[in-house]
Amino acid sequence: MRLATWNVNSLKVRLPHLLEWLVANPVEVICLQETKQQDTDFPQETLQEAGYNSVFSGQKTYNGVAILSRSPISEVQFGIPDFVDEQKRVIAATINGVRVVCVYIPNGQSLDSDKYQYKLKWLSALNRWLALELHKHPKLALLGDYNIAPEDRDVHDPAGWVGNVLVSEPERAAFQGLLQLGLRDSFRMFEQADKAYSWWDYRMMAFRRNMGLRIDHILISEALTKHCTSCVIDKAPRKLERPSDHTPVVAEIQIDKEK
């Protein structure tokens, strides 16, 4: 089954792009971030008509996450257990025997911001929870907008980004901490073109000049790695009119759907 993640930057604005993309890419599961929509406004029926069940956790203006799936969705978890957070950034569910964890990791704003401290605490809480979750669900995938470029090769201009959030050493250490739980960055399991990114600033014609970062990731547990056959970034939606600044990432896992 194919699993995707996409920060849509407003589901209300991007719904036509999402529906169009799902017709061309009928993935089994897609995790969405920055839906920026209250649950009462979530387009559940429209997505159902497009063949997708959905679970979602949203709020007005900011954040908001959702999981859509062609298969039944069970064991839905909202937020990180025992971590108090007003911001809707996590939703998890079990689909075809795979624990799907959808995250919108905080941006952090700047290294001297309170939001950066929140980001690091948040990552620490995520790590603690996932350690337990991996025990319960050996087949686990962590998909989302991580707001972390793991290595310099994930940054168009590493020297220019020094001192910024998304590339700082503590954030990268937190990313490595997730790998130390036994997760693998599925994108790096395969041969990839150089300068492959998943986000480009709206300004400065950044997309046309490929001034991007790879900050959207699909990490998979040991039990899934041997079944993972590809991971690709789909740049096509970034070329549309009024695009999201992020573009989808898709991993293919060869497992029995009936399990």
Added chain:
DNA sequence: ATGGCTTCATAGTGAAGA
């Protein structure tokens, strides 16, 4: 150049994103 663009919000001297 602390800018640029986009979103949601409100009608701001805006806030936040990445």
